Amino acid sequence: MSETVLRRSANRLITGLTTLTTLTALAAVLAAPLPALAATRDAALVRTDAGWIRGQTTTEGRQFLGVPYAQPPVGDLRWTEPRPVRPWQGVREAGDFGNRCVQTASWDPGYEQPSLTEDCLDLNVYVPDGAGRRPVMVWLHGGGLTAGAGEDVVPDTFARRIGAVVVTVNYRLGAMGFLATAGLDDELRDGVSGNFGMLDQQAALRWVRANIGRFGGDPARVTIAGESAGGRSVCTQLASPTSKGLFRAGIVQSGAYGDCAARTHGTAVAQGRAFMEKLGCADTACLRAKPAAEILAAQAGLSWGPVTGGAYLPVQPFEAFAKGAAARVPVLNGANQDEGRLFAFARFDASGTPLTAEQYPEVVRTDFGERALAQYPLSTHSSPTIAYGTAQGDQLFACPALRLDQVLARRGQVYAYEFADRTAPPFASLRNLNTDFDFGATHVNEVQYLFKHFGLEAPLDAEQRALSRQMIDYWGSFVRDGVPRAAGQPAIPAGAAKVLSLRTISEGGNSLSTTVRDEHRCNLWDSAAVELNG
Numbered sequence: 001m002s003e004t005v006l007r008r009s010a011n012r013l014i015t016g017l018t019t020l021t022t023l024t025a026l027a028a029v030l031a032a033p034l035p036a037l038a039a040t041r042d043a044a045l046v047r048t049d050a051g052w053i054r055g056q057t058t059t060e061g062r063q064f065l066g067v068p069y070a071q072p073p074v075g076d077l078r079w080t081e082p083r084p085v086r087p088w089q090g091v092r093e094a095g096d097f098g099n100r101c102v103q104t105a106s107w108d109p110g111y112e113q114p115s116l117t118e119d120c121l122d123l124n125v126y127v128p129d130g131a132g133r134r135p136v137m138v139w140l141h142g143g144g145l146t147a148g149a150g151e152d153v154v155p156d157t158f159a160r161r162i163g164a165v166v167v168t169v170n171y172r173l174g175a176m177g178f179l180a181t182a183g184l185d186d187e188l189r190d191g192v193s194g195n196f197g198m199l200d201q202q203a204a205l206r207w208v209r210a211n212i213g214r215f216g217g218d219p220a221r222v223t224i225a226g227e228s229a230g231g232r233s234v235c236t237q238l239a240s241p242t243s244k245g246l247f248r249a250g251i252v253q254s255g256a257y258g259d260c261a262a263r264t265h266g267t268a269v270a271q272g273r274a275f276m277e278k279l280g281c282a283d284t285a286c287l288r289a290k291p292a293a294e295i296l297a298a299q300a301g302l303s304w305g306p307v308t309g310g311a312y313l314p315v316q317p318f319e320a321f322a323k324g325a326a327a328r329v330p331v332l333n334g335a336n337q338d339e340g341r342l343f344a345f346a347r348f349d350a351s352g353t354p355l356t357a358e359q360y361p362e363v364v365r366t367d368f369g370e371r372a373l374a375q376y377p378l379s380t381h382s383s384p385t386i387a388y389g390t391a392q393g394d395q396l397f398a399c400p401a402l403r404l405d406q407v408l409a410r411r412g413q414v415y416a417y418e419f420a421d422r423t424a425p426p427f428a429s430l431r432n433l434n435t436d437f438d439f440g441a442t443h444v445n446e447v448q449y450l451f452k453h454f455g456l457e458a459p460l461d462a463e464q465r466a467l468s469r470q471m472i473d474y475w476g477s478f479v480r481d482g483v484p485r486a487a488g489q490p491a492i493p494a495g496a497a498k499v500l501s502l503r504t505i506s507e508g509g510n511s512l513s514t515t516v517r518d519e520h521r522c523n524l525w526d527s528a529a530v531e532l533n534g
């Protein structure tokens with residue numbers, strides 16, 4: 001794996017932060033006779049509102065992969081709001097993942113080649129065995145809003161253990177998902193472009209509301225969840241007025257970075273103008289004629305993410321939370337203890353140039369300011385890179401997560417956690433690197449404790465497997481009842497005063513803490529955030 005791909009993959013994790021189908025066609029699908037296979041009562045055969053699909057039966061239950069929830073956003077539908085999927089005749093096979101949305105190659109397993117396919121608005125449904133209406137969790141993948149896919153986690157075992165239906169979603173990424181220009185503004189009912197990926201997520205949630213009952217799920221008990229950019233997406237959907245009624249709870253994992261802030265409309269349009277200039281385009285017709293490969297090349301170096309100012313997101317998420325203008329639903333929110341080590345490694349050690357003791361003071365002053373140098377002395381860290389990563393993680397993830405707890409606690413129930421297993425094996429993308437770097441409880445590392453990350457079994461030892469079961473119990477309880485609990489483990493109280501630290505038994509076990517904010521020097525970072533935001 002090249003250093004460029006490694007660095008780009010790590011950096012983009014945090015970068016940038018309908019015409020209805022005709023009623024007659026829809027009626028024809030719904031009135032169509034049952035396929036002959038239905039006579040066998042095949043549990044893997046389900047009729048959605050667009051047509052029949054056939055999934056697979058596994059040892060964990062049933063799974064339906066690559067199910068379209070919207071029309072392919074190609075041609076004239078590029079950079080438009082997602083449209084309902086067109087009905088089909090017969091039985092559509094749902095045994096393989098759909099296409100990944102347009103993105104570059106990365107260090108993640110299976111992402112060695114770029115994806116140039118725009119026909120990608122699919123989702124995957126995992127259904128445990130059993131009868132009755134089950135709660136539903138919809139997972140939004142991470143990847144900096146420029147990478148990743150719903151297939152990045154395989155939650156079949158998670159779904160069986162918690163007794164819930166789990167849905168994973170693809171959504172448009174990078175310029176395809178977040179381009180804002182004055183020309184596109186004129187085409188949209190909202191009048192504000194740049195939120196196409198977020199609108200895809202809402203379209204998937206509407207598909208869930210309309211169809212999940214046919215898979216045994218309860219459309220009235222939907223929890224949206226995600227990690228990194230997926231967690232940021234949850235934060236954004238919580239603040240969006242147009243998401244009303246689409247979910248009843250949210251899980252934000254390492255997603256509060258940048259205080260969940262979206263781009264202002266003016267900033268996004270200016271970035272869109274720069275993007276158009278790189279492509280030599282003066283209008284949207286030119287943009288829509290450009291191949292995906294050229295779009296992908298032109299988006300490099302620019303910031304991509306949701307945009308404020310329209311009906312989708314009238315104000316910044318934290319402002320919406322503070323004003324009580326956001327969804328009043330329970331939220332499970334947290335971060336990892338050593339979030340920044342991944343990014344520090346990618347910047348320094350991955351290129352064979354670890355940060356030195358001589359370089360450290362000037363780099364910290366430049367990136368974080370003089371006060372940070374006093375708060376993160378080298379004498380208290382095992383290496384300059386670790387010291388730098390600690391500061392970066394506190395600034396970008398830990399303290400914003402704790403600030404999110406505080407603002408959410410004023411308008412509803414919030415449950416705070418910190419994943420703190422420093423003995424954790426590096427997540428799948430890091431395990432093949434030839435390094436002894438101590439990643440600790442870094443960014444993404446908790447995902448393998450909940451799901452099969454990239455479809456792989458994590459190499460957890462006995463104590464880590466026990467912690468994994470406990471975490472699944474906490475998450476499962478929250479998905480079922482809106483309150484995270486685990487048998488024999490501390491209950492997470494609602495509010496911002498205490499944080500549940502998740503550790504293996506040898507490291508002290510799970511415990512409630514009132515000192516996490518101090519441990520991450522949040523007095524420094526909170527004051528810096530206030531100064532930055534005026």
